[in-house]
Structure formats: C-alpha cells, structure tokens
Amino acid sequence: MNHISKAIDQLHAVDNEARSDGWLQCLHPLAKLVVTIVYLVVLVSFPKYQVAGVLLMAVYPITLCILGDVSVSLMWRRIWIVLLLVCFVGLFNPFIDHTPLIRIGSFTLTGGMVSFFTLMIKGCLAVMAAYLLMLTATMETLCHALRKIYVPAVLVTVLMLIYRYLIVFLHEVEHMTQAYALRAPGQRGLNIKVWGSMIGQLLLRSIDRAETVYGSMTLRGFQGEFFTERPQRISHIDWLYTYGWIAFFLILRLL
Amino acid sequence: MHMADALVSPVVAGTLYACSGIAAGYALKRIKSEDINHKIPVMGVLGAFVFATQMINFTIPGTGSSGHLTGGMMLSAILGPEAGFLTMIAILLIQCLMFADGGILALGCNIWNMGFYGCFVGGYLVWNLFMRNGFSKAKIMWASIIGCVLSLQLGAFSVTLETLASGITELPFAAFLSFMQPIHLAIGLVEGLITAAVLLFVYQARPTLLCGFGEDKQDKSMKVSTVAGVIGACALVIGGLLSWFASSLPDGLEWSLLKVTGSTELDAEGGLYQWAGEAQEQVAMMPDYGFAEAESLMGTSLAGIIGALLVLVLCVVISLIINRVKHESHQ
Numbered sequence: 392m393n394h395i396s397k398a399i400d401q402l403h404a405v406d407n408e409a410r411s412d413g414w415l416q417c418l419h420p421l422a423k424l425v426v427t428i429v430y431l432v433v434l435v436s437f438p439k440y441q442v443a444g445v446l447l448m449a450v451y452p453i454t455l456c457i458l459g460d461v462s463v464s465l466m467w468r469r470i471w472i473v474l475l476l477v478c479f480v481g482l483f484n485p486f487i488d489h490t491p492l493i494r495i496g497s498f499t500l501t502g503g504m505v506s507f508f509t510l511m512i513k514g515c516l517a518v519m520a521a522y523l524l525m526l527t528a529t530m531e532t533l534c535h536a537l538r539k540i541y542v543p544a545v546l547v548t549v550l551m552l553i554y555r556y557l558i559v560f561l562h563e564v565e566h567m568t569q570a571y572a573l574r575a576p577g578q579r580g581l582n583i584k585v586w587g588s589m590i591g592q593l594l595l596r597s598i599d600r601a602e603t604v605y606g607s608m609t610l611r612g613f614q615g616e617f618f619t620e621r622p623q624r625i626s627h628i629d630w631l632y633t634y635g636w637i638a639f640f641l642i643l644r645l646l
Numbered sequence: 647m648h649m650a651d652a653l654v655s656p657v658v659a660g661t662l663y664a665c666s667g668i669a670a671g672y673a674l675k676r677i678k679s680e681d682i683n684h685k686i687p688v689m690g691v692l693g694a695f696v697f698a699t700q701m702i703n704f705t706i707p708g709t710g711s712s713g714h715l716t717g718g719m720m721l722s723a724i725l726g727p728e729a730g731f732l733t734m735i736a737i738l739l740i741q742c743l744m745f746a747d748g749g750i751l752a753l754g755c756n757i758w759n760m761g762f763y764g765c766f767v768g769g770y771l772v773w774n775l776f777m778r779n780g781f782s783k784a785k786i787m788w789a790s791i792i793g794c795v796l797s798l799q800l801g802a803f804s805v806t807l808e809t810l811a812s813g814i815t816e817l818p819f820a821a822f823l824s825f826m827q828p829i830h831l832a833i834g835l836v837e838g839l840i841t842a843a844v845l846l847f848v849y850q851a852r853p854t855l856l857c858g859f860g861e862d863k864q865d866k867s868m869k870v871s872t873v874a875g876v877i878g879a880c881a882l883v884i885g886g887l888l889s890w891f892a893s894s895l896p897d898g899l900e901w902s903l904l905k906v907t908g909s910t911e912l913d914a915e916g917g918l919y920q921w922a923g924e925a926q927e928q929v930a931m932m933p934d935y936g937f938a939e940a941e942s943l944m945g946t947s948l949a950g951i952i953g954a955l956l957v958l959v960l961c962v963v964i965s966l967i968i969n970r971v972k973h974e975s976h977q
Contacts, residue, residue, distance in 0.1 A: 394701065395701045398701060398745070401744075401745075402744060405744060427750065428750065428751070431651050431749070431750055431751040432656050432659075432751065434651070435651055435652065435654060435655060435656055435659070435751060436655070436656045439813065439814075442951055442954075443951045443953065443954040444954070446951065446954035446955060446958060447954045447957055447958070449958055450957065450958060450961045453958065453961060453962055453965065454961055454965050457962065457965035457966055457969055458965050458968060458969055458972075460969070469745070469746035470746075472746070473650050473652075473746055476648075476650055476653075477650055477652050477653065480653055480809060480814060480815050480817075481814065481815060483815065483816060483817045483821075484815065484816045487816035487817065488816045503816060506816070510652055510814060511652075513651070513652035514650055514651075514652035514653075517650065517651035517652050517749050517751070518650070518651075518746050518749075521651070521742065521743065521746060521749060521750050522746060524743070524750075525743045525744060530740075530743075533743070543670075543674055545674060545677070545678075545682065545686060545732065546670070546674075546732060546735060546736060548686050548690070549686060549689045549690050549693060549732060549733060549736045550736040550739060550740065551690075552686070552687060552689070552690020552691065552693070552694070553690050553693035553694045553697060553733075553736050553737065553740055554740060555690075555694075556690060556691055556694035557694045557697055557698065557740070559694070560694045560695055560697065560698035561697075561698050561701065563698065564698040564699065564701055564702060568702060580702070580704050581702060581704050583704075583839070583843075586704060586839070586840055586843035586844070587843030587844055587846055587847035588847055590699055590702070590715075590840070590843070590844045590847075591843075591844050591847025591848055591851065592847075593695065593698075593699065594692075594695060594724075594844060594847075594848060595848070595851060595852060595855075597691050597692060597694075597695040598688065598691075598692070598724075598855060600691055601687050601688040601690075601691035601692065602688075604687040604690075604691055605683075605684055605687040605688070608687055609683070613683060
C-alpha cells in the first residue's frame with residue numbers, strides 16, 4: 392500500500408471515528424474547539440523547567456481517550472512524526488544548558504535535559520489534543536463551530552469544499568502515480584520530463600471540474616455559504632464540560 | 647516547515663495569528679469586490695488539487711532523492727495572490743487537523759511562513775514584477791524559481807526567529823540559521839522547478855488561466871501602496887521578531903556600560919542606594935521581567951515530578967473503572 396492509499400484510509404478512519412455516537416462525539420463542537428484551544432495555550436505557556444506541571448496536563452488527553460473509547464493507534468501514528476521535528480529543535484538543549492537542577496547521588500539533572508524532556512512531552516500532548524478534536528468532531532460540525540466564532544464564510548466554505556474534494560483528488564493522484572509506476576519500474580518518483588505534463592493535465596482537469604461544481608452549486612441556489620446541517624444547540628453539559636476543563640487547566644497552571 | 651505547537655510560546659503564536667489575520671482580512675476585502683460566488687468553488691477544488699499533488703514524489707535529477715510541492719506560488723499564479731492566500735489558509739488548517747502537520751496554536755505562524763510569503767512575496771511581488779511587460783516561457787520559469795526560493799528563505803528565517811523568540815531551543819541564532827537556510831534553499835529550488843514545469847504547461851495549453859494574462863499593461867501595473875504594504879509587513883514581522891529575540895542581549899546603554907565598566911549594572915554603595923534597592927525588590931511584581939517565585943511549587947523538584955506521575959496513574963485507573971462500569975451497564 393503506498394502513502395496516498397494510507398492517507399485516504401486515514402481520512403476515512405478519522406471521519407468514521409468522528410461520526411460514531413460516543414458521548415464525546417455528541418458534545419457541541421464549539422465546546423470541544425474552545426477546550427482544545429485553551430488547553431494548547433496553557434500547555435505551551437508552562438516554563439521550560441516545569442516538567443511536573445506539563446506531565447499533569449496529560450490528564451486531559453488520557454481521560455478523553457479512555458472515556459471516549461478513542462482509537463489510540465490512530466493517534467500514535469501521527470505523534471512520532473511531530474516528535475522527530477520537536478526532537479531536532481530541542482536536541483541541543485542538553486549540550487548547551489548545563490544549569491544543575493536536581494542532584495541524585497553523583498548524577499546531576501541539568502536544565503537542558505529537563506527542558507528537552509518538557510519539550511518532547513509538550514509536543515506529544517499538543518498533537519494528542521489536536522487529534523482528539525478531529526476524532527470527536529466531523530469537519531462539517533467543526534466548520535459550524537468556526538462560523539460561530541465569526542470565521543469568515545468564504546474561508547469556511549473553501550475549507551469544506553477542499554475537504555469534500557480531497558478524497559476525489561487523492562484517488563485521481565493515486566491512479567496516475569500507479570499507472571506511471573507500472574510504466575516506469577524501479578523509478579523513485581516522477582521523472583523531471585513529465586513534471587509539467589502530468590501535474591499540468593491534472594490541474595486543467597481540476598479547473599474544468601471546478602466550473603462544473605460551480606454550475607451545479609449555482610443550480611442548487613448557492614449564495615456564498617453552505618447550510619448543510621441543522622445547528623446543534625449548546626446544552627448544559629457542553630457548558631459544564633467547557634468550564635470544568637478550563638478551570639482544571641488554570642488551576643494546574645497557577646499552582 | 648510546518649511548526650508544531652510545542653515550538654511556539656503563546657505570545658509569539660498570538661502575534662503571528664494577529665499578523666496572519668490582518669493579511670487574511672486584506673485578502674478577503676480584495677476578493678469580495680470580485681465575483682466571489684464563482685471564485686469559491688475554484689478555490690476549493692484547486693485547494694484539493696494542491697493538497698493531493700503534495701503527496702506526489704518528484705525525483706530530483708542526479709541526487710536520488712525526491713521533493714514535494716507546497717503550492718502557494720502556483721495557487722497565486724492561477725487564482726491571484728489574495729484568493730491563493732485564503733486557499734492556503736484552508737489547506738494548512740486541514741493539514742493541521744487531519745494529518746497533524748503543524749499545530750492549531752502554531753497555525754498563525756504556519757500561515758505567515760508558508761502562505762503569506764508564498765502568495766504575497768512570491769505570487770504578488772515576484773510574479774507581477776516579471777510579468778509586467780508580458781508573458782514568456784523564460785519569464786515564467788525565472789519568476790517561479792526566484793519566487794519559490796525567496797518565499798521559502800523568508801519562511802525558514804521566520805521559523806528560526808519564531809522558535810528563538812519563543813525560548814524553545816538553546817541553539818544559538820547563527821547555528822540554527824545555518825541549519826535552516828541551506829536546507830530550504832534546496833527545497834525552494836525543487837519547488838520552483840516543479841512550479842515552473844506546471845505553469846509552463848498551462849501557458850502552452852491554456853494561457854488565459856494564468857493570473858494577469860491578456861490584461862492591459864495599466865491593469866497589471868503594481869500599485870506602489872500594495873508593494874509597500876507587502877514589503878512593510880515582511881519588515882515589520884521579521885524586524886519585530888528580531889528585536890524580540892535581541893532583547894535578551896544587552897541594550898545600547900547596557901552595552902556601553904559593559905564596555906566601560908565590564909558589567910551591565912553599576913555597583914552603588916551607601917544607605918540610600920541599599921534602601922531603594924531593597925524597596926524595589928519587595929515591590930516589583932516581575933523582577934527582571936519574570937514573575938516572582940514562578941519556578942517555586944510544581945517546578946523542577948523531584949517530589950513534584952513523582953507527584954505528577956502518581957496523579958496521572960490515578961487518573962488512568964479512575965477512567966478505566968468508569969469506562970468498565972459504563973460498558974457493563976450498556977450490556
């Protein structure tokens with residue numbers, strides 16, 4: 392299976408998970424969005440040596456994963472990629488920052504080691520929080536939440552259109568690259584001679600498709616914004632969920 | 647070049663969100679004057695196209711490695727810089743949510759580093775500068791390469807500044823920069839070649855699709871105010887981040903004192919000086935720009951770390967018990 396098929400499978404898996412009827416999925420998307428944003432702000436605001444506080448912030452994703460029956464395997468696949476990047480940036484901290492923080496016998500834990508460890512945990516938790524949002528809210532409901540916080544309709548509509556056509560184009564690209572690979576065995580990637588023609592053909596087809604899409608959208612009365620789902624009302628449980636988590640994060644941060 | 651949430655501080659993330667928000671507001675205002683209902687489906691479909699083509703590996707001749715497309719410059723050359731920028735925002739948002747490529751908090755930084763430079767510097771300044779007096783194959787090729795290289799260099803420079811201003815890495819500025827810029831020079835060249843190949847194909851097959859093709863010279867002329875705006879925005883953000891980062895170094899007065907006395911602070915003796923110093927220490931909420939006792943409680947003590955781990959274990963156990971009870975009650 393190539394990486395495009397994997398991406399398609401992953402998109403389907405995330406979408407299926409978000410459409411399941413667990414209690415987390417039933418919460419209002421705005422509540423989940425606000426909690427995620429506050430969580431991320433509080434998480435990254437911890438100073439570089441406050442490893443204990445950052446560790447405690449793991450309570451949120453772990454609790455949600457267990458209580459919401461969220462697939463952890465889907466999340467882990469993404470975490471290690473981000474950890475590689477974060478690791479590269481923080482890798483030099485132990486070699487540069489020699490501030491002694493904790494002494495256990497002859498071993499001295501330096502500031503660089505602690506800041507590197509804190510950075511890695513922050514990276515892990517931030518990816519988990521963002522992924523939990525996607526695993527518990529569909530793109531349609533998230534777009535609805537974005538409109539609630541006054542993100543412009545143009546941007547939200549483009550976001551929804553990209554998401555809708557993404558699978559179609561991924562399949563098209565997969566077929567093209569497979570057909571090319573079968574005719575050019577042993578070659579890694581597209582040869583420079585066909586860069587323009589292959590991608591250019593796809594681009595022209597995309598623009599023609601966009602015209603067809605515009606025609607069909609106009610026939611359905613498109614006026615610059617989609618109205619697809621009946622808006623979900625914010626319940627007491629949503630308020631409780633939002634305020635509860637925000638209070639918890641702030642207590643951890645202020646302790 | 648996608649920045650993760652862990653690499654930015656809330657202040658840097660907020661500032662870059664504000665900068666990207668202003669650029670997005672400008673782009674929205676500009677495209678609303680056009681046939682927006684027609685443009686939205688084109689933006690959506692082309693956004694999906696760019697997203698899908700980012701998955702294709704392009705073989706780099708003579709190296710054995712492969713490159714990828716970012717798409718900001720290509721989108722701008724077809725949709726125009728404003729619509730291209732808005733499409734890039736949507737692409738980056740989906741990338742961050744669906745594929746964890748870049749964080750939600752770092753989205754403002756990513757929009758600025760990849761979207762703004764790609765669309766406004768590459769797609770507006772460079773593309774318009776080259777196409778001012780008409781289109782040709784050579785102009786499209788050079789505009790694509792220079793636009794992509796320039797926007798990626800600016801983007802990589804901004805990533806360095808944003809990470810350092812966030813206080814994430816202990817790596818010195820020059821060392822970090824020497825890692826980032828050469829890598830992104832190579833990436834920019836490959837991206838430029840891919841963009842040039844695709845735009846040259848479009849120029850031969852359907853040239854009217856290219857932004858500005860067939861327009862009057864007067865229509866194509868670059869407005870001085872817009873050019874100044876784009877350059878000013880770049881200078882403001884880069885300069886702002888530079889000054890932020892540089893603020894940890896001694897300022898002009900401190901530098902002069904360091905040269906004369908060998909220290910950035912003057913030692914003053916005497917009862918009055920001592921009394922004033924003690925009073926300041928008592929009153930100051932943020933001595934040396936940090937909250938007093940900030941590292942005290944849950945900081946770095948071993949007991950704090952062990953306590954945090956115990957709380958986590960407790961949290962997992964309680965959640966598992968609740969989950970089990972929930973499942974049993976369902977059955």
